[in-house]
Amino acid sequence: MDAFVVIAVSVVTAIATLILISAGLAVIFGLMRVVNMAHGEFLMVGALTTTSLVLKLHVPWWLAMMAAPFVGGAIGGLMEILLISRIYQRHLVDTLLITFGISLIMFQLAVDIFGTTPPGIETPLGALTVGSYAFPAYTLVLLVSAVVMLLGLYLLFTRTKYGLLARATAQNPAMALALGVPAKRINFITFTLGCALASFGGAVLAPMISVSPSLGQAFVGQAFMTVVIAGPAFITGTLLSAILLGGVSNGLSQGLTTLWGLTGLFAMAIIILRFRPLGVSSSWKRGL
Amino acid sequence: MTASMHGDDTLARDMALPVAIRSVQARNLTVFIAAVVLLVAAAQFASSTMALKLILWISFSICALSLDFVWGKAGIFSFGQNAVFGLGGYAYAVIALNFFPDSQETVSALLGAGLVGALSSALLGYFLFYGRLSDVYLSIVTLAVTLIIYTVLASTAGPEYHIGEALLGGFNGIPSLPGIAFPALFGIGGTELSIHQLLTFSILFTAAIYFSLHLLVRSRFGLMIEGLRSNELRMELLGYDIRKLKLIAFTIGGLIAGLGGGLFAAWGTFVNPSVFSLAQAATVVVWVMVGGRGSLLGAFIGVLIVQSAADAADLVITEQTPLLVGLLLVGVVMLMPDGIVPTLARWMKVGGHRPRELRARLREQGHAGAAADRRLSVADIAKHFGGVHVLRGITAAFGDHPIHAIIGPNGAGKSTFFNILTGRHRPDHGRVVLNGSDVSRVPTFQRCRQGLGIKMQVPCIFADLTVRENMQLAALISKDAQDIHQTLQRVGLSQRADEVARNLSHGEQQWLEIALLLVQNPSVLLLDEPGAGMSEEDKRQTIALIHSLSSQHTLIVVEHDMEFIRALSAPVLMLHQGIVFRAGTFDELVRDDAVIDAYLGRRSHAA
Numbered sequence: 059m060d061a062f063v064v065i066a067v068s069v070v071t072a073i074a075t076l077i078l079i080s081a082g083l084a085v086i087f088g089l090m091r092v093v094n095m096a097h098g099e100f101l102m103v104g105a106l107t108t109t110s111l112v113l114k115l116h117v118p119w120w121l122a123m124m125a126a127p128f129v130g131g132a133i134g135g136l137m138e139i140l141l142i143s144r145i146y147q148r149h150l151v152d153t154l155l156i157t158f159g160i161s162l163i164m165f166q167l168a169v170d171i172f173g174t175t176p177p178g179i180e181t182p183l184g185a186l187t188v189g190s191y192a193f194p195a196y197t198l199v200l201l202v203s204a205v206v207m208l209l210g211l212y213l214l215f216t217r218t219k220y221g222l223l224a225r226a227t228a229q230n231p232a233m234a235l236a237l238g239v240p241a242k243r244i245n246f247i248t249f250t251l252g253c254a255l256a257s258f259g260g261a262v263l264a265p266m267i268s269v270s271p272s273l274g275q276a277f278v279g280q281a282f283m284t285v286v287i288a289g290p291a292f293i294t295g296t297l298l299s300a301i302l303l304g305g306v307s308n309g310l311s312q313g314l315t316t317l318w319g320l321t322g323l324f325a326m327a328i329i330i331l332r333f334r335p336l337g338v339s340s341s342w343k344r345g346l
Numbered sequence: 347m348t349a350s351m352h353g354d355d356t357l358a359r360d361m362a363l364p365v366a367i368r369s370v371q372a373r374n375l376t377v378f379i380a381a382v383v384l385l386v387a388a389a390q391f392a393s394s395t396m397a398l399k400l401i402l403w404i405s406f407s408i409c410a411l412s413l414d415f416v417w418g419k420a421g422i423f424s425f426g427q428n429a430v431f432g433l434g435g436y437a438y439a440v441i442a443l444n445f446f447p448d449s450q451e452t453v454s455a456l457l458g459a460g461l462v463g464a465l466s467s468a469l470l471g472y473f474l475f476y477g478r479l480s481d482v483y484l485s486i487v488t489l490a491v492t493l494i495i496y497t498v499l500a501s502t503a504g505p506e507y508h509i510g511e512a513l514l515g516g517f518n519g520i521p522s523l524p525g526i527a528f529p530a531l532f533g534i535g536g537t538e539l540s541i542h543q544l545l546t547f548s549i550l551f552t553a554a555i556y557f558s559l560h561l562l563v564r565s566r567f568g569l570m571i572e573g574l575r576s577n578e579l580r581m582e583l584l585g586y587d588i589r590k591l592k593l594i595a596f597t598i599g600g601l602i603a604g605l606g607g608g609l610f611a612a613w614g615t616f617v618n619p620s621v622f623s624l625a626q627a628a629t630v631v632v633w634v635m636v637g638g639r640g641s642l643l644g645a646f647i648g649v650l651i652v653q654s655a656a657d658a659a660d661l662v663i664t665e666q667t668p669l670l671v672g673l674l675l676v677g678v679v680m681l682m683p684d685g686i687v688p689t690l691a692r693w694m695k696v697g698g699h700r701p702r703e704l705r706a707r708l709r710e711q712g713h714a715g716a717a718a719d720r721r722l723s724v725a726d727i728a729k730h731f732g733g734v735h736v737l738r739g740i741t742a743a744f745g746d747h748p749i750h751a752i753i754g755p756n757g758a759g760k761s762t763f764f765n766i767l768t769g770r771h772r773p774d775h776g777r778v779v780l781n782g783s784d785v786s787r788v789p790t791f792q793r794c795r796q797g798l799g800i801k802m803q804v805p806c807i808f809a810d811l812t813v814r815e816n817m818q819l820a821a822l823i824s825k826d827a828q829d830i831h832q833t834l835q836r837v838g839l840s841q842r843a844d845e846v847a848r849n850l851s852h853g854e855q856q857w858l859e860i861a862l863l864l865v866q867n868p869s870v871l872l873l874d875e876p877g878a879g880m881s882e883e884d885k886r887q888t889i890a891l892i893h894s895l896s897s898q899h900t901l902i903v904v905e906h907d908m909e910f911i912r913a914l915s916a917p918v919l920m921l922h923q924g925i926v927f928r929a930g931t932f933d934e935l936v937r938d939d940a941v942i943d944a945y946l947g948r949r950s951h952a953a
Contacts, residue, residue: 151423151482160676166669276497279489279497282486316501320498
């Protein structure tokens, strides 16, 4: 029984992690069809903001995490205005290359500012014990953050005016524009939101991982796979995709090694794509 | 080759080029060989440091060449070429460490690297292309694959991770590899090459790869992948299996990248996971972007420019390569999306469309389809999307009359029915029978090979290729190819054979598309709104063309232009609400009140 609880906690953590690292990417890709190659660097921005605030300014960890999305959002918004908004009309590969270039620039700047191995922060809240097993209580924060993130997104896109306009723009940009939707502003908000979400994800994960400028690279591959497998329904699809991929990879990691977990995640993703090239949610009727 | 040699060897005449162009090619070959000889000679004077740097750049160029081919020529945007390059490096390391102590040669390891590259690309390509991933997904997945290989290989630090004698070594990779060594034969070989020998070998090795690729690009296969990049849908409608074509192109790219990776490992005598890093993936793309995609020589120029710039920048601020590559990438995409070299070439007005020489393959002359073989029929076809039943049991036979027209008001199910005939949609129920064989579950490209010709509403042609190349592509895949020149004459385009197709007028593009079908001599021709967007004069010509075709083909015309239908004087099938509402002559239908009601959306008053 105790062992079961520990395994369950581990699986849930893996799923929550996937959600946290991919939600921002999913929003931008799902609504704008822009592949944000700099997504991993926004995770890194969030994590580094958190560790820096905690270590240098002694801000409480939860407050530091709340600040992270504002930093990431600001950088993302600037990037949208300066570069991305100018090339929406061009081929998809162009936005992909631009964001890729930005990803490299952000990485190198982070190395220049923080060094390759900046100090990390301790995992707050201590440990919970179940029988003879112990796991970090912070795991619950991860889980709650992932749930709040998805629920918040769902409410945002179903209950607000921005949400409605953003979905309309995604479905039929020409029509939305003809109806007077300020597509430019909507795209700006969506992109900024995606970058802010990524930074928040990175911030929440910061105490559990080794925070460094190359953090983005370590996670972005999994984030891309999760989003691709999710398909058009970028909230519920991401949830299902994270459950599938996170479940499989964590199961394999526990049974064998982390190496097998990653390989399993990748193999499973490729096999799903062979039969559902547009993702698991491609045949769902509702688009969220 | 002259046309008088064989009366029926017409494809040869259309595909061969004038002697003048051949002599140009002979001169180019001379220039190429002279350049290689010169490079090899010059290489002997390079300092050891310089020689080492050049070998590295050559191995990079091979990687760039592979992406240039895959992306620039075949239109497949892959972020994974450096992953294949890296796998080639690891393959070289593993093979060399296991066999070199006994065999004292590493040529097998170099070839093995190419083989591993080809196999890994083929495996990945199978999932990507047979799953029909669209291009964005393709780039994301290839990148994700690269990153995951990076993470996996970086975590193989323990002694338990080894392949034979080779310890994978985690983040540190595999050190102390033997360099390139030829097998001991005739008293030479058996030892590792010196730096200058390795440079000479690298130049010759790359020249061989470049030349093979050049020949490939100029071959039939080269034309096919150019067609793929230009218009995938039309390739499919001509009967090409585009999944297979892409897989082959991707595998060739993998072979080249793998060979480059092998050379890279032999150069540095080590290999580690950093070749799979994001920065490296981007760098390969930057090389090709800067050099210009689609020009094979551009790959070398791109590497030369970018790597020299990186080295120069390193003197000013050290170890800022990612920053530089990032800035270059952003700069090139924003300012010169076609690449630096092509942009400069355009300013200086060099280059342009070069005709290609294709020798005709000997083919058995097919015989024109007998009248009995020009039939398409459907039985009880039903199709629904979600809860909407678009087609509800359609039965019809085409072929007892040379021309058939299908009409119906908006929402009648015309397009869905057309897509069922072409194979784009599979029916939920019912059968489609082409010339006596059930094709209900047969994909589009195979239906086209079995004698179905499909003309789309919007002209679907290879806009980047010349009219002649368009026709060659159609003829190459056909079992029963007709004379290209005569076919062009039939549609009135014989004077424009060397024009690039995008320069044709809208009507001419429609006729070119029909010519593409005719050259394959299909038994049944499906025309979707052939008169759409045409002037009255163009429409009259199109109708005359359809009549002239009707003696040799069965034509099915989906159209809503009533004057067009009247002029066809063909039996009309009217669809309405997913069933065959009426069938008869045009005059019968226009006198039928129920038909008028259906078109006007009135409730029927005819019992």
